Structures are given as structure tokens and as C-alpha cells.
Amino acid sequence: MKEIAVNGCRECDHLSMRSRIAEALANYCHCFDGGDYDGLRNIFADAASIELGQSFSGSLDEFVLWATEQRRLGRQYSHHVTNMVVEENERGDAVSSISAVSALVASDDAKIPSRLVHGIYTDSWVRSGSSWRIRKRAYRPRITANLSG
Template sequence: MSAPDPLADRQEIRDRLASYCHGVDRLDLDLVRSVYARDGVDHHTGFSGTADEYVAWLARGLPRLDGTMHILGTHLCELYGDVALSETNGTAVHWGSPPDEPALNFTTGFRYVDRWVREDGSWRIAERFAVREWTRSDAGRRRSAEAGGPTGHRDRRDPWYVQRAAVLGDLGLAED
């Protein structure tokens, strides 16, 4: 068995956090679920339950929005063998139609307080507390782009997936 590598463990946890945010923002709920342990639990504003229940809750709620964007900031991570604790500050922007509806257009400041476990050789969230520190209404503040250009999509038409498929194709690798 190899010696623990704290830098690699911390990086994997950061990568999992980014994968979670990418999954939520792109509506890739299989990716969101993959970040949680088999018996993982999540506590969000308006929700508390198992990871499977949380993903089902997201599947019902996220399509009401036109999009979300999660931005991660300060990250603290403590490692204890095959268990870790992390606190990650972030901002999440939510937008929907109509643009003047406060329930669909808001920004939140949050902290993810996560207990991680190493499961099948990978770090997974055993329990998450998504602590909402503040919320600001963005209703009526959104405006259209000033010119044409790339736009995001919450499916495989998104530039991320298009570029990923091109890179994997160039490398002769099958997309997973």
C-alpha cells in the first residue's frame, strides 16, 4: 500500500467539488450523484435527505431555471486518513424566466461544509451542509448580451461537451 499523499487527496477533493458544480450547472445529475458516497446525505435550503433524494429534488427544481453558475472560493481541507473535512466558500448565480421573478433570479453566498470518506479508492461526500450565508435578488437586473457569441446549454450542446468530444476524438478515445 502506498503512503498517503495529502496534496493529491486535497486536489482530488477540490476536483470533486468542481465536478459537483459543473454537474449542477450543466444539469448532469449523474455527475452530481457520483460525487456522493453510496449512503451520502445532503442538507440544503429547503431540502434534507439522502444523496439519491437530493438528486431527484434537483431534477424537479433545476429545470425551472434557465441556468446556474457556481463559483468556488476559499477552501479549507483537513485530512484524517480515509476521512476528511472541508469548508468551501462560494457564490451561486441563478437565473430564469421571467427575468423579473425573484424566486428564479437570485445570487447566494454559501459555504459547503463537507465530511468526505474514501470509498472504493476515491473521495466522496458522506454528508454536506450547504450553508446559505446570504441571498440577493437579481430580479429585473438581467440584460441581453450586447452581441452574438457562444452561449451555454444545459445539455451536450454546451461548448464544454463539444470541445471534450473533439479532444477525445482527436486522441482516439471513446467518450464516457
């Protein structure tokens, strides 16, 4: 890890970065699950590329349209992100993270989850002012389970 002192505390800067990235990941879950598409746009860089396994692959604008369609079809999601690991390159100019994500999926009429999906997000981050935004997201599915019987 490159030693860069901002306000005299390299470790403080690293912890601040990790905290902001963890908050952005949590906000992603809340925004996607709650249908806050403007909020989603604030989590990703304008030119972001997003790949979600076989479900979706495209730009940020296309992702927002896809997420809107999921909601219109009555799909409700409850995302949970854990086990986050953040890494910087030696120069300190590139940041990436991996995190585990689980989501319960329910249809609007059932209100009871019918599917559980679990996988890994691999994200590349870019600094935007005092915040961090996802430049590239790749999702690798690990578990998909039907819960409805």
C-alpha cells in the same frame, strides 16, 4: 496530522487528496449546473446525507430528484466554489472540508441572473478507490441577494 507514508511521501499523499477533493467540488458545480445527475451521483457516497439550508434536506436519491425538479422549473444555476480548506483527523481516517460557494440563479426565460446566493459548504469525505466522495454535506447560507431590482 498522522504520518502515513504511501510511496514514501506523506506530503505528496496529502496534496493528492486535496487535489482530488478540489476536483470533486468543481465537478459538483459543473454537474449540478449542467444537469448531469449521473455525474452528481459519482460525487456523493451512496448513503450520503445532504442539507442545503432551508432549500433541501435528504438522501442522495432525494437530492437528485430535487435537482431535476429545479431544472424542470426553469431554474439555471452557475455555482462557484472557492476558499477550500481540507483537514484530516489525527488517525488519518476521516477527512472534512469547508469551502465558500456562490451561485447565480436565473430563470429559463430571463437568461439574466435574478438572485445571488452565497454560503459555506461543510463536507465529510469518504475514500472510494482512488477518489473521494462526499458522505455528508451541510450548507450554511450567508448572503442572499435579489438582483432583479
